[in-house]
Amino acid sequence: MSNANSSESYLLLVEFVHKHLDFHDAELQSILDMHGIVVGTDCHFLPLPNSDTDTTADGDRGSFQNHSTTSKSKSNSNKRPFRILSFAWKSIGSKYAVCDEDPDSDAASPTRNGGSNDTVNLITALARCTLVRSVMELWGAGPSIDDCATSIRMGSSLRRHREGRHLRRRNIGNTKQNDSTPIKPYPERTWKITIHTLGSTYTRQEQNEMRSKFSFLQFPGPVQMKHPDDEYLFIREVELDAMGGAVYPRHCKGDDGKTKKELIPENDARPPLACYFGRVLGNGTLGRNWRGSNRLFRYSLKKRTYLGPTSMDSELSLIMTNLAQVRKGSFAFDPFVGTGSILLAAALRGARAFGTDIDLRVLRGRSSTENIVSNFKQYDLPPPELVRSDNSIYQRHFRKHLPLFDAIVTDPPYGIRAGARKSGSRRGDGEARPIAEEFRYDHVAQTRPYAVSDVMADLLNVAAMTLVMGGRLTYVIPSMLDFDAEEDLPRHDCLRVVSVCYQPLQTELGRRTVTMEKVKDYDERRREEYLEGTWVNGPQSAEKVANIRERLMEAARKKPGYEEKAAWRKQKRKETKEAKKRAKLEGVGRVAVDSECRHANDDDGRD
Amino acid sequence: MRLLTHNFLKSNVKGTENGYPLNIEVTTINCEESPLDKLFLLNLLPKVNYPALRTAVQQISQHCVPPLPEIPEQLDVSDKESNQNLDHETLKNLHRVLFDVYLIEGWLVCPDTGRKFPVKEGIPNMILHEDEI
Numbered sequence: 001m002s003n004a005n006s007s008e009s010y011l012l013l014v015e016f017v018h019k020h021l022d023f024h025d026a027e028l029q030s031i032l033d034m035h036g037i038v039v040g041t042d043c044h045f046l047p048l049p050n051s052d053t054d055t056t057a058d059g060d061r062g063s064f065q066n067h068s069t070t071s072k073s074k075s076n077s078n079k080r081p082f083r084i085l086s087f088a089w090k091s092i093g094s095k096y097a098v099c100d101e102d103p104d105s106d107a108a109s110p111t112r113n114g115g116s117n118d119t120v121n122l123i124t125a126l127a128r129c130t131l132v133r134s135v136m137e138l139w140g141a142g143p144s145i146d147d148c149a150t151s152i153r154m155g156s157s158l159r160r161h162r163e164g165r166h167l168r169r170r171n172i173g174n175t176k177q178n179d180s181t182p183i184k185p186y187p188e189r190t191w192k193i194t195i196h197t198l199g200s201t202y203t204r205q206e207q208n209e210m211r212s213k214f215s216f217l218q219f220p221g222p223v224q225m226k227h228p229d230d231e232y233l234f235i236r237e238v239e240l241d242a243m244g245g246a247v248y249p250r251h252c253k254g255d256d257g258k259t260k261k262e263l264i265p266e267n268d269a270r271p272p273l274a275c276y277f278g279r280v281l282g283n284g285t286l287g288r289n290w291r292g293s294n295r296l297f298r299y300s301l302k303k304r305t306y307l308g309p310t311s312m313d314s315e316l317s318l319i320m321t322n323l324a325q326v327r328k329g330s331f332a333f334d335p336f337v338g339t340g341s342i343l344l345a346a347a348l349r350g351a352r353a354f355g356t357d358i359d360l361r362v363l364r365g366r367s368s369t370e371n372i373v374s375n376f377k378q379y380d381l382p383p384p385e386l387v388r389s390d391n392s393i394y395q396r397h398f399r400k401h402l403p404l405f406d407a408i409v410t411d412p413p414y415g416i417r418a419g420a421r422k423s424g425s426r427r428g429d430g431e432a433r434p435i436a437e438e439f440r441y442d443h444v445a446q447t448r449p450y451a452v453s454d455v456m457a458d459l460l461n462v463a464a465m466t467l468v469m470g471g472r473l474t475y476v477i478p479s480m481l482d483f484d485a486e487e488d489l490p491r492h493d494c495l496r497v498v499s500v501c502y503q504p505l506q507t508e509l510g511r512r513t514v515t516m517e518k519v520k521d522y523d524e525r526r527r528e529e530y531l532e533g534t535w536v537n538g539p540q541s542a543e544k545v546a547n548i549r550e551r552l553m554e555a556a557r558k559k560p561g562y563e564e565k566a567a568w569r570k571q572k573r574k575e576t577k578e579a580k581k582r583a584k585l586e587g588v589g590r591v592a593v594d595s596e597c598r599h600a601n602d603d604d605g606r607d
Numbered sequence: 608m609r610l611l612t613h614n615f616l617k618s619n620v621k622g623t624e625n626g627y628p629l630n631i632e633v634t635t636i637n638c639e640e641s642p643l644d645k646l647f648l649l650n651l652l653p654k655v656n657y658p659a660l661r662t663a664v665q666q667i668s669q670h671c672v673p674p675l676p677e678i679p680e681q682l683d684v685s686d687k688e689s690n691q692n693l694d695h696e697t698l699k700n701l702h703r704v705l706f707d708v709y710l711i712e713g714w715l716v717c718p719d720t721g722r723k724f725p726v727k728e729g730i731p732n733m734i735l736h737e738d739e740i
Contacts, residue, residue, distance in 0.1 A: 329646040388732045398621035402654045
């Protein structure tokens, strides 16, 4: 930490979970921005120890645009799961708080229009990041445990902690700025030191040796293993591979995978990548493993009553709401609402939800107890507004209105698991057969295929039209290997790209979560111009997205063993059909082979 | 369907320019009280077409048990300042008519062509038949 001005700065170490690697920075950046924390002004990113290989710690440059092509996405697996955030010391305890608060309360996010005079609680703010595993007050860091201990000695973190001024909770509603609830005095605070060794295991004795390096801190209070007042954390970072395991593992697996693992001396002797020591934040309310207490599990798809093959996994939905900066009081819109998973995530953030879809069956759900509204009821949320409409003609369904939505969060139909439709006749000549009056009441309106390139063009245009200034559109777009994020993403003159995050799904296929922000007012006179300018490379880029289904099937057909697999699947389908038939005849009722739910699990994405 | 949504919907039948606001025919209507969401309401008000809201309230009021509260005859909602100064009672009533009333079954009728858009299970179906596009 040689360049950290330690007496002036307050440092936080953020640890990410080993998932959705390409989303880490974009989500963090989005949350900081949402709380009015400007990187480069209010805080800075500092490089990690041994960071010459780390290309992401950009120091002050707060731009985290991830234009990941496949070559870059491979190197993402070498991205380190830590970030160091530096705040001006004098802002802690005044502008920013780091004390434990009710996890359900808002972190006083400033409104878009003006600054807020409320203190922003950094813990509550960062807890919103789905991909953050823990946050700690960084006392020392270095390329070895001894360097780490030295840097603590050189810094002032211990002294500050003894004084504890920044830890006091501000009284809400208190007019006097300096008044605050006192915290437990330093000599009485219980404590413990947790050892966190990435990708390796150490014996208890080895861990205690590490602990002893920090005994110079001489904490006066008693050690307490469960729920201490202060949990200190020593982290030993090593290089991790794509799966989150150590590149140079300390032990090799025993022959049967169970017996005591043998030490690999060369690996064991390797120095760590970095060592960090600090005090865990949010301990009282969130615990060290925030993800568990992030209540994600409660929102898991497994517990949801209404699911379909296109339901977005809850984790990605929540990340999308963060990228789109959905907050309490937001008006969130999903033009392709489907089973409502993403809208649900938005509502969980406190937004009012509005969803449209052209597919009436999916809107209505399977029954009165299995539909979008019942999903909302399950989580005690006010029901969403739902309209059956066609997004390709949004302006014909809705009157001209002032920009309405703060966030548009959606997973558009791109024809892989569900074909996109728009209103109109299926007949090739475009002429529709007139419907006799007596049949009109029961007539089911025909819909016709809706090219993916048009889906995207219309989506961006509706976003430009209906988003408030500064509002965000976050959507998912599938892409195969030849997709170039720079050239092939759809564009709109009123929207600028904030981030692009890549998620690999299969060997050939991945998907990108794109976030755009409205930066220019929409001009209706330029509608045609906007729509035509969507695809920079014209038909080429549009094609890349449009034909994914066909190309996937092509690629699958070429794979060895395809014939057998296809035959086996056909056989299975036949068997299921016959079983259903038999069950019906025997009057058993509906056989619970719900193939629709087969795909909907938390790691959704496989076709 | 809440009156909030109705305020933005219009008829998209080919050829009509005056498809707003839609007239409401009630078959089944529900009322479910919810706490006043002041933050959201104040944010929303400048975007609401107030005369259309008042007309809608009048059209459905007779079907509501208990009857809907009175909202001011005229209101300039475009001024954010004056919206903030509205008294609590008015805000509560506006919240109630915008958020707490649900049309479950009924029709939305185009004032120009008379085309009826069905509302079933609370979801308005605005899709035109293929010969109406």
